[in-house]
Amino acid sequence: MQLTDLTMLELAEKLAAGQVSSVEATRACLERIQRVDPKIRAFLRVDEAGALAAAEASDARRKAGTPASRLDGVPVGLKDLFLTEGLETTAGSRVLEGFVPPLDATVVRLLREAGLPLLGKLNLDEFAMGSSNESSAYFPTHNPWDVTRTPGGSSGGSAAAVAAREVFGALGTDTGGSIRQPAAFTNTVGLKPTYGRVSRYGVIAYASSLDQPGPMTRTVSDAAALLQILAQHDPRDSTSAPVTTPDYSAELEQGVRGLKLGVPREYFAQGMEEEVEASVRAALREYERQGATLVDVSLPHTQYALATYYLIAPAEASSNLARYDGVRYGLRAKDARGLKELYSLTRERGFGPEVKRRIMLGTYALSAGYYDAYYLRAQKVRTLIREDFTRVFKEVDALVAPISPVAPFKLGEKVDDPLSMYLMDVYTLPCNLAGVPGLSVPCGFTKAGLPVGLQVLGRPFDEALLLRIARAFEREHDFFRRLAPI
């Protein structure tokens, strides 16, 4: 077993016992990156010097008996949507090429304070808009389980890096499934916390009422440990919830006996691949075997989530992305005559096709004469979607469902058909619209060796229960020990 094969908590234990140093672990990651990343392309930029300096400082703390946290010294990676002071941050876009942030995102600061060396910035769909990583302005990331396929998106770089064991864990963001779907596609664990649970300060905005950062790891226990660091109220984010942080590891091993798990029938619609459905159904039977009660439930407005999302998210994006105008940072069309042309030429050259599509769609949905018919109506349907969840959570403790109707698809397969790409998110979008937490845990492989994920959805701020439910499954299956064939 190599050092990079350890989970975050296994490494933390060895660090605490003095059996291995953070510098050794960080060097092992850097060597692994050098060896496998040319095939995966998860990294946009590696910060070797920064990571090693942080590792040395961590080793000094461990030696002095004053570790900053349980995970002090465990190296991780960041989706390139998190601002990192002094380290280029691009959101996967040409418009931010060369942008060096003057500050850290709150979650980046929390990771630094907890002593985790940051290995670098991971690839993503441009401004987190996409489900395959192919809208990155730089290059697509490849799935470590089959390099001809997508690792999912938009946090595809984070998921691929975790799966390829280039990092011990990573941060992603989830606006419509961007943590959970790539986790499902790569045999990793991804948690989208409750909206407001983790600070968005310094996270480049896509759709502000939906965006939520979260952990991406190899195991459920690692996700709990990483969330423990991230889940802090932040006065700098007015949507950050002023709630206390529970101990996410305390109830992890308590199992599912006596729990009522809802199975939403709308999440098993036609069009799901047989092998994906079979894996998910097998996981449901496993929960029954462990003493949980499965309850058939209905979330009747699920079918409207896609349309609702593709009005609300682009509308918010069109407003958020107005700031990329060539004035204060990033790309500037230097040949522009006048200010208006400076804006429109900079934006034309800086944004890729998917981002333009969503800006156009959002601008249209907000424009005079269409606001009521599109944006306002979508916000009202969002209420109905949210009420579906409130209703079923009176009846059951959590929901279990598939993440994606399909296994990882081929790179290039859907790139020319935006609508069919949007359909990939049909089971992950409702969670964001309702603001509830959602998690993806590996639940099997197809015959071709492609990973399948199980989704667990819960009540607002009930992350601890989601982790416990996912852990109950993980304990019986060690899919996370499997090595991707790279």
Added chain:
Amino acid sequence: MALTLEQVRHVATLARLALTPEEEQRLSTQLSAVLDAVTQLQSLDVENVEPTSHATLTASLLREDVTRPSLPPEKSLANAPAKSGTSFAVPKIIE
């Protein structure tokens, strides 16, 4: 619902995007397809439904209005494509 080329150009002006003619064509087709898909929402009765802007926010969260240090000008200007003293520089606005 079809989005005409003229509408695409109008929205592009609002969004400050200098689209090429090929992009206008492609977006007209692609956005029309997406708008067709979202007309599904028109079939729902939402007459007495309140809109949701943020799912888990129940009240407006206010904090004390306290002055705190912000970024110094040299840091704020570090990424500026063009600057003049402690300001961002842009092309002349008024002729």
